[in-house]
Amino acid sequence: MKRSSTEAAAEGEKQGTQRRPVRVLLADDHSMFREGLAGMLASSYAEEVEVVGKTDTGEEAVALAQKVSPDVVIMQVDEKLETAKETLSQILLVDSTSPPKVIILTMFEEPRILREVMKLGPNTFVKSASVEELLSAMRTTVGDPTGENVVMVMPQGALEASEDGAGQDVLTKRELEVLVLAARGMNNRQIAHHLGLTAGPVKRHLANIYPKMGVSSRGEAVRKALGNEWLTVHETTAEADTNSS
Amino acid sequence: MGTRSAAPIAAVARILVAIEPQMYREVLAFHIRQQRPRCAEVVLASPQTLLAETERVSPHLIVASEGFPPQLKERGIFWVEVHADDRLDATISANGYSTTIHDVSLQDLLVLVDKTVEEFGHEA
Numbered sequence: 001m002k003r004s005s006t007e008a009a010a011e012g013e014k015q016g017t018q019r020r021p022v023r024v025l026l027a028d029d030h031s032m033f034r035e036g037l038a039g040m041l042a043s044s045y046a047e048e049v050e051v052v053g054k055t056d057t058g059e060e061a062v063a064l065a066q067k068v069s070p071d072v073v074i075m076q077v078d079e080k081l082e083t084a085k086e087t088l089s090q091i092l093l094v095d096s097t098s099p100p101k102v103i104i105l106t107m108f109e110e111p112r113i114l115r116e117v118m119k120l121g122p123n124t125f126v127k128s129a130s131v132e133e134l135l136s137a138m139r140t141t142v143g144d145p146t147g148e149n150v151v152m153v154m155p156q157g158a159l160e161a162s163e164d165g166a167g168q169d170v171l172t173k174r175e176l177e178v179l180v181l182a183a184r185g186m187n188n189r190q191i192a193h194h195l196g197l198t199a200g201p202v203k204r205h206l207a208n209i210y211p212k213m214g215v216s217s218r219g220e221a222v223r224k225a226l227g228n229e230w231l232t233v234h235e236t237t238a239e240a241d242t243n244s245s
Numbered sequence: 246m247g248t249r250s251a252a253p254i255a256a257v258a259r260i261l262v263a264i265e266p267q268m269y270r271e272v273l274a275f276h277i278r279q280q281r282p283r284c285a286e287v288v289l290a291s292p293q294t295l296l297a298e299t300e301r302v303s304p305h306l307i308v309a310s311e312g313f314p315p316q317l318k319e320r321g322i323f324w325v326e327v328h329a330d331d332r333l334d335a336t337i338s339a340n341g342y343s344t345t346i347h348d349v350s351l352q353d354l355l356v357l358v359d360k361t362v363e364e365f366g367h368e369a
Contacts, residue, residue, distance in 0.1 A: 030333040031350045036272035039351075043279065078331065107266060107329065131271045192312040198265055198292050199312035200329050 021050040022142050025070035025100070027061035027087070029078070037074075037131070045135065058087030065094045072138060077106045077117055088120045101141045103134070108204065114154075123147055127154035171212060171230075178205040183222040183236040257283075258361045261304035263290040263313065264327050273308065276351050277358055284362045305365035306357065323361050325354065340364065 024041070028034040038051045053064040065073060073091055077084040092099045103124040104117055118125060124141045126134055137153045144151075171179065174195075181191040188206075192199045206218060215221045225231040260277060262270045274287045290298035295309060299317055307317055308325040318324055323339040327349065335349035339360055346353050 029331060030269075030329070031348050032333050032354070033269050033272055036276055036351050037268070040272055040275050044275075080331070105268075128266055130267050134268060189312050193314070196293060197312070198310040200265070200310060202312075 021046070021048055022138065023050050023052045023068070023071045024138075025053040025055075025061065025064055025068065025073045026051060027055050027058070027073060028076040028105070029056040030076065031056065033076075040131065049135070049138075058083050061087055062090045062094070065091045065100060069095065070100050071142060072101045072103060074103045074105065074134075074138075075122075077104050077108070081113060081116065084117070085120055088117075088122065092121060101147060103138060103141060105134070107200070113208070118150070122150070124151040125154065129153045171209060175205050175209050175212075178202055179209060179221060179225055180231060180235050182206070182218050183225065183231055258285050258305045258358070258365050259302055260285050260287045260306045260308070260358065260361065261290055261295070261298055261302055262287060263292060263295045263298070263307065263309040265292060265310045265329070267291070270308075273351070273354065277355065280355060281358055281362070284366065285358055306361040308354065323357065323364070325349075325357065 026034050026038055028037075034054055034056065038054050041049045041051055052068045052070050055061050055064055061073065061075065064070075075084070075088065075091075077088075088102060088104075091102060094100065101123040102121075103126060104122040105126050106114070106117065107127070108114060108117075114125070114127075123144070124137050126137055129137070133153050137151045140151050177195060178191055181194055186194065188199045188202045191197075192202045195202070206221075209221055210216055213221050213224055215224055222231075222236075226236070262274045262277075264270045264273065270289050274289055277285050277287050288298060288302050288304070292310060292313070295307075295313060295317070299307065299320075304322065306323040306325070307313070308327065309317075311326050311328045313324075313326060318338065323337075325338075326336045328334045328336070332348040334345060334347050335353070336343060336345045337353075337357060339357060
């Protein structure tokens, strides 16, 4: 893990420049990750990154951004999308001449939500990545002088889905699989086991399904899907297909 | 050349970290390795490789995201099931007792690592 900071220093020497660390503000409401990432960056990437602030709330993130003028804000976006939108827009207004670059981390898989977040103007969007990939994305972001480029780090499938417009009101293949299994009476844990997922993504898939279908519960979603013949009775009563994962 | 230190060898517990997303498990593994270097051997797994890695490693402690296979909870080992919602909550099972911690911290998990070493380290 020392390799990156050493490489960065070596690159700076080669170019005859004395690079200062990138000043980073971490805004994430998961304490373990926030504190852990800050410690990891301080320990292994100190020549490259300086964590100048940490917070678990959007309000404090805005206040800290005004106070410490970070180069980069790394911000987690979760289910509280409206709050995240508000925070992000305020952070981008902190300094009208040179606002901080914003890197969004998310666990969302729903293309519609990914597009909504991207419209807010983050410089970088990271999903399902490693720490090294996050830092690589940060280097690219910081190295973009105009800030006109958007750096995307996400699985190809998610990127394609976010680009092709699928998902405005149409269920993705995975969401349909979750809906079919829910219609068979499986709970989240059983659905997760069947699809080789954890329960968290299943909950998020269901949370994405409801607004697309204009419903507010699993039972309502199943009834509407059956009533509109999006699902057949055969699908909802068939034995679990062990090959679908 | 294979020479060994004369210092006593600390008991080592095997810890399997399989939480999602990948960044979270990397960060947790980093801190366990850094802060308990002589006490814990840490292996990373994805939810997809959790079962296979459990068979290969025979861990004393598993830290995984919610929904991990129930049979792993019945192996007589310590485990942590992490729920990623607004906050990161964790259900911890150790020595037959279970508790849930709201917004689990690194320190909470390091305490559990220490308990795992106390309980299982002598077997390693």
